Amino acid sequence: MDPALLELLRRVDTPSVCNAIEVAQGRRGFDxxxxxxxLCSAPGEPAVVGYAATARISALRPPTEDPATIRTRRMAYYRMMAEAPQPSVAVIEDVDFPDCVGAYWGEINTTVHKGFGMAGALTNGVMRDLGDLAPGFPVVAGSIGPSHGFVHVLENAVPVTIFGLRVAPGELVHADRHGAVVVPPEVIPRLAGAIARMQATEKLVLGPARAPGFDFAAFEAAWSAFEAART
Incomplete structure (x- = not known):
């Protein structure tokens, strides 16, 4: 990824990316x-941006496979995360959802994944160790809980679903305290320009609304200009 685009995406929030995608596509309906x-472990940190490295886990019940098979898959998981093209994001579906009990993301796993150079994690599952998670590695999760349960890896490098969002391996993810989006690949070359256009359009309303003496007449004029310019 172009370093300038990556830095821009880390500075803007996920709702802005949603809006910019519609600007780039020239229509509404991006879903x-x-x-x-x-829930976001670090709402004050930059957004999580990167290409998805995916897996599916479970924690409600002990695994039924033999320990050697479980360990082999676990090591394959960590190798995949360590070797994922950067910037990368761990996107983990907990198949126990909505009854997730196993906190896969805690002090150890966030520190390990950050050490691999990953940008953060997105999961429908559980996080814990708040206050001790690796700094600079935000986790956007479905819930908070105290235990890891019987957490184990079921599958690596497969499409996953997180709160209704389908994410395939290698797709570009943007996530923050609002949730997450997958950026369509055809939009990526136009995304920086779309963000700039969207921000300029929003200023048509925000500028007058923040100025002294703002009233309905000023709003009506500003909104007319905004409607004419927006997607």
Whole structure:
């Protein structure tokens, strides 16, 4: 990814990316985003941006496979994360959802994945160790809980679903305290320009609304200009 685009995407929030995608596409209706309320471990840190490295986990019950098979898959998981093209994001579907009990993301796993150079994690599952998670590695999760349960990896490098959002391996993800989106690949070359256009359009309303003496007449004029310019 172009370093300038990456830095820009880390500075803007996920709703802005949603809007910019519609600007780039020239129409409304973009729907590759999460549904429902998610939790972010570090809402004050930059957005999580990167290509998805995916897996599916479970924690409600002990695994039924033999320990050697479980360990082999676990090591394959960590190798995949360590070797994922950067910038990368761990996107983990907990198949126990909505009854997730196993906190896969805690002090150890966030520190390990950050050490691999990953940008953060997106999951419909559980996080814990708040206050001790690796700094600079935000986790956007479905819930908070105290235990890891019987957490184990089921599948690596498969399409996953997080709060209604389908994410395939290698897709570009943008996530923050609002949730997450998958950026369509054809939009990526136009995304920086679309963000700039969207921000300029919003200023047509925000500028007058923040100015002294703002009233309905000023709003009506500003909104007319905004409607004419927006997607």
């Amino acid at each position: 590759a985003f999460t549904r429902g309320t998610m």
